[in-house]
Amino acid sequence: MKVGVTVLNFGKGTGPESLLARARIAESMGFHSAFISDHVAITPDVRARYPEPFYDTFATLAWLAGQTERITLGTTVCVLPYRHPVEMARLTANIDQFSRGRFVFGVGVGGNKLEFAVLGVPVERRGAISNEYLEVIHALWTQEEVTYHGRFVTLDEVSGVHPYQSEGRANPPVWVGGRSDAAMRRTVRFDAAWHPNRMTPGWLRDTGLPRLREIAGEFGAKMPPLCPRIQVEITEMPIEGDDRIFGVGTLEQIHEDFLLLDQLGAEHVLLDWYVHGDPETVPTDEDAWRQLSLLADQVLDLKNERVR
Numbered sequence: 423m424k425v426g427v428t429v430l431n432f433g434k435g436t437g438p439e440s441l442l443a444r445a446r447i448a449e450s451m452g453f454h455s456a457f458i459s460d461h462v463a464i465t466p467d468v469r470a471r472y473p474e475p476f477y478d479t480f481a482t483l484a485w486l487a488g489q490t491e492r493i494t495l496g497t498t499v500c501v502l503p504y505r506h507p508v509e510m511a512r513l514t515a516n517i518d519q520f521s522r523g524r525f526v527f528g529v530g531v532g533g534n535k536l537e538f539a540v541l542g543v544p545v546e547r548r549g550a551i552s553n554e555y556l557e558v559i560h561a562l563w564t565q566e567e568v569t570y571h572g573r574f575v576t577l578d579e580v581s582g583v584h585p586y587q588s589e590g591r592a593n594p595p596v597w598v599g600g601r602s603d604a605a606m607r608r609t610v611r612f613d614a615a616w617h618p619n620r621m622t623p624g625w626l627r628d629t630g631l632p633r634l635r636e637i638a639g640e641f642g643a644k645m646p647p648l649c650p651r652i653q654v655e656i657t658e659m660p661i662e663g664d665d666r667i668f669g670v671g672t673l674e675q676i677h678e679d680f681l682l683l684d685q686l687g688a689e690h691v692l693l694d695w696y697v698h699g700d701p702e703t704v705p706t707d708e709d710a711w712r713q714l715s716l717l718a719d720q721v722l723d724l725k726n727e728r729v730r
Contacts, residue, residue, distance in 0.1 A: 423680075423683065423684050423688055423689065423690070423691060423727055423728060423729070424454035424455065424689065424690040424691070424727055425453055425454055425455075425690070425691050425692075425693065425722055425724060425727075426448075426453050426454050426455025426456060426457060426493075426494065426496075426690065426691070426692045426693065427448050427453050427455070427456055427457075427692070427693045427694075427695070427714060428456075428457050428458070428459070428498060428651075428692060428693065428694045428695070428696065429441065429444045429445055429448065429456045429457065429458050430444070430458075430459075430696060431458040431459060431476065431477040431479065431482050432459070432472045432473060432474070432475065432476040432477065433472070433473050433474075433475075434473065435707070436475055436477065437475070437477075438485065440707070441477065441482060441485065441486065442485070442486065442489050443707075444456070444707065445486045445489070445490055445493065445495075446489070446490065447711060448493060449490055449491070449492060449493040451711075451714070451715065451718055451724070452718065452724035452725055453493065453693075453714075453718075453724060454493065454494055454690070454724070454727075455493060455494035455495070455496060455526065455690065455692065456486070456490075456493050456494070456495055456496075457495070457496040457497060457498040457526070457528060457651075457692055458479055458482055458483065458496075458497065458498070459472065459479070459497075459498060459499075460479040460497055460499065460500045460501050460504075461476060461479075461501070461534070461537065462501075462504050462505075462537065462541060463536075463537045463540040463541060464476050465534065465536035465537045465540060466536060467534045467535065467536045467537065468534050468536070468537050479497055479500065480513045480514075480517060483495050483497070483517050483521075483525070484516070484517055484520055487517055487520040487521035487524070487525075488520060490521075490524075492524075493524065494524045494525070494526055495517070495521055495524055495525055495526070496525060496526030496527065496528050496597070497526070497527060497528040497529070498528045498597075498599070498617070498651055498692060498694075499528040499529050499530035499597070499599040499617065500527065500528060500529050500530070501529075501530060501531070501532035502529050502530070502531060502532075502548075502551070502552040502555045502556065503531065503532060503538070503543045503547075503548045503551040503552055503555065504532065504537075504541055504543065506575075507554075507555040507556075507558035507559045507562070507575060508558070508562065508577070508580060510555065510559055511558070511559045511562035511563060511582075511583055512562075512583045514527050514559070514563075514585070514594060515562075515563060515583040515584060515585040516583075518585035518586045518594045519585065519586050521586070522586055523585075523586040523588050523591060523594075525585075525586075525594045526594060526595045526596075526597060527594045527595065527596045527597070528596075528597040528598075528599060528617055529552070529556065529596060529597070529598055529599065529614075530552075530598070530599035530600055530605075531548040531549050531551075531552045531600065531604075531605075532545075532548055533545070533548075547574075549604050549608075550573065550574075551574050552608070553608060553611070554572045554573060554574050554575055555574070555575070556596075556608070556612050557570075557572070558570055558572070558575050558577070560593070560612070561582070562580070562582045562583055563582065563583070563584060563585055563592075563593050564582065564584075564592070564593065565582045566581070566582050567579055567580065567581055567582060568580050568581075568582055595614075595615060596612055596613075596614040596615070597614060597615045597616075597617035597649050598612065598614045598615070598616060598617055599617045599618070599619060599651075600617075600618065601618045601619075601621060601630060603633070603637070605618075606633060606634045606637045607637055607641075609634070609646045610634075610637055610638050610641045610643050610646060611641065613643070613646075614646060615646055615647040615648070615649040615689070615690075616634055616646045616647070616648055616649065616650075617649050617650065617651060617692075618630060618650050618651070619650070619651040619652075619694075620651075620652075620653060620667055621650070621667060621668060622664065622665060622666060622667050622668070623666075623668060623679060623682055624664055626650070626668070626686065627682065627686060631648070631686060634646065647687075647689045647690075648683075648686060648687055648688045648689060649688065649689055649690040649691070649692070650668070650683065650688060650691055650692070651691075651692040651693075651694055652667070652668040652669035652679070652691060652692070652693060652694065653667060653668070653669045653670055653694050653695075654669045654670075654676075654693045654694065654695045654713055654714065654717065655669065655670040655671075655695075656671075656672070656673060656676065656713050656716065656717075657670070657671055657672055658672070659672070660672050660674075660675055661675065668683070669693065669694075673716070673717075673720055673721065676717065676721060677720075677721045677729065677730075680721055680722065680729040681729055684728070684729050693714065693717070695710045695713060695714065
């Protein structure tokens with residue numbers, strides 16, 4: 423089981439130097455990946471959770487791709503309806519080339535209404551738009567020339583753009599965020615990994631994964647890989663109750679969380695140390711890396727990709 427971290431591309435103290443330092447620290451500590459978030463228009467509803475300065479997702483990934491050597495880089499998650507799929511296919515393929523195949527395309531449908539309005543995208547159609555955009559992106563990744571006439575996209579003889587090619591790998595992995603049936607169906611339909619966030623152990627074990635397995639069966643498809651994102655908040659006292667989410671609690675509780683994720687077959691777990699919803703909760707880099715170091719030393723065996 424691989425383990426990665428989110429790298430904040432927003433907020434006080436963020437800049438080119440700090441972004442590079444955060445990615446290099448993660449790489450030096452043995453984490454397998456570093457993922458960043460995605461917004462385009464920093465409207466009041468976005469700013470309440472992702473304060474300025476906000477560094478563009480793909481410009482940042484291109485910067486980090488040329489400055490790191492081993493760590494996987496990805497989006498958690500790229501909001502698919504925000505950018506035309508021809509632009510998105512080229513951006514992602516280029517970054518995959520720059521990183522020599524170290525890119526993961528984490529995607530979601532978004533939901534910040536003011537941001538959708540600024541960009542002129544109908545928020546109520548974001549699911550259908552996302553599905554069509556993914557179809558187009560995949561076609562552009564895999565074909566020399568693409569003609570496509572859909573509900574939202576019309577292409578005639580547009581050149582494809584190919585990601586980094588290596589033995590056993592043709593395209594970047596796609597991770598689909600979200601816990602809804604629609605997100606699970608998108609995961610199965612596009613042969614992606616499932617990337618749920620902020621769930622309880624009980625929900626994932628007893629509801630989420632059984633439902634995903636059921637949907638895969640409806641499609642006649644294999645069970646998708648599990649690549650969840652969990653919040654990291656180490657507490658001195660145990661957190662009681664069935665509503666405790668993964669990654670929040672004492673080291674002992676978090677250790678049990680990782681054992682369960684391993685048992686459930688998680689392939690890659692992303693650690694998020696930013697408590698969304700309140701910019702004042704952003705810890706200093708020193709505090710954040712102290713918590714992650716504690717997990718790496720006492721819970722995770724990063725080199726051997728297993729729980730201690």
